[in-house]
Amino acid sequence: MIEIRDLHKYFGALHVLKGINLNVQKGEVLSVIGASGSGKSTLLYCINGLEPVQQGRVVVDGIDVHAKGTDINRLRQRLGMVFQQWNSFPHLTALENVALAPRIVKGKTRAEAREIARRQLEHVGLGEKLDAYPSALSGGQQQRLAIARALAMEPEYMLFDEATSALDPELVGEVLETMRMLAEEGMTMICVTHEMGFARDVSDRVAFFHQGVMEEIGPPEQIFTAPQSEHTRKFLANVR
Ligand SMILES: Nc1ncnc2c1ncn2[C@@H]1O[C@H](COP(=O)(O)OP(=O)(O)OP(=O)(O)O)[C@@H](O)[C@H]1O
Numbered sequence: 001m002i003e004i005r006d007l008h009k010y011f012g013a014l015h016v017l018k019g020i021n022l023n024v025q026k027g028e029v030l031s032v033i034g035a036s037g038s039g040k041s042t043l044l045y046c047i048n049g050l051e052p053v054q055q056g057r058v059v060v061d062g063i064d065v066h067a068k069g070t071d072i073n074r075l076r077q078r079l080g081m082v083f084q085q086w087n088s089f090p091h092l093t094a095l096e097n098v099a100l101a102p103r104i105v106k107g108k109t110r111a112e113a114r115e116i117a118r119r120q121l122e123h124v125g126l127g128e129k130l131d132a133y134p135s136a137l138s139g140g141q142q143q144r145l146a147i148a149r150a151l152a153m154e155p156e157y158m159l160f161d162e163a164t165s166a167l168d169p170e171l172v173g174e175v176l177e178t179m180r181m182l183a184e185e186g187m188t189m190i191c192v193t194h195e196m197g198f199a200r201d202v203s204d205r206v207a208f209f210h211q212g213v214m215e216e217i218g219p220p221e222q223i224f225t226a227p228q229s230e231h232t233r234k235f236l237a238n239v240r
């Protein structure tokens with residue numbers, strides 16, 4: 001489980017996260033929505049220790065992410081992350097890209113790592129593209145390759161930061177389908193997204209961020225049909 005307590009994040013004088021409290025249970029899918037600059041990406045970076053925090057804490061399966069002495073590399077193996085645009089290694093095939101981390105970080109043999117990679121690429125529907133180089137893949141396929149890379153580390157959690165927003169519209173669906181499949185398989189996911197259909201259909205809960213505050217959180221039916229906060233209402237009126 002991910003536990004976030006009174007989390008404050010500053011960039012210099014800029015107060016970007018203003019006391020976030022949030023628990024994400026195993027198996028849960030949480031979508032995070034909100035305007036640009038509201039702190040959504042920063043939240044993900046604080047969860048996986050990419051950004052230091054100034055107050056409060058993040059605890060992942062009992063491990064305090066920002067405590068001195070926490071083995072952050074080990075912790076990150078629990079947290080797969082997929083960004084808006086992932087740059088896979090251009091000189092490696094899809095299979096080699098996915099096999100890299102299991103081999104280097106997890107110490108798998110070459111054969112084991114390749115087997116893991118093959119399985120994960122098939123899992124995301126890229127079984128026909130094992131030997132393709134990233135430049136020969138469509139944007140949607142490249143994002144699915146990024147998902148396979150994250151999955152190859154056998155993470156407990158997947159964090160998605162607008163995994164579809166750099167894609168041409170016709171490629172968004174295949175990546176959302178892959179994310180939906182992971183959700184159905186029981187993966188615990190935090191998805192920062194502008195895809196309201198996905199947030200509504202796939203998430204267990206939706207959190208709305210406004211200027212560094214988690215203004216509202218609840219089941220999708222509540223957030224989308226009966227939002228409590230004026231800011232949520234305004235945001236949703238503009239995105240639909
Ligand atoms: N490395 C940084 N240094 C300074 N300020 C930053 C840094 N990263 C983010 N910020 C600022 O923190 C605020 C929150 O940014 P963040 O990227 O978390 O927003 P977001 O909700 O993900 O927005 P978007 O929807 O545009 O991705 C913004 O005002 C941003 O300019």
Ligand SMILES: [Mg+2]
Pocket residue numbers: 040041042161
């Ligand atoms: Mg962002």
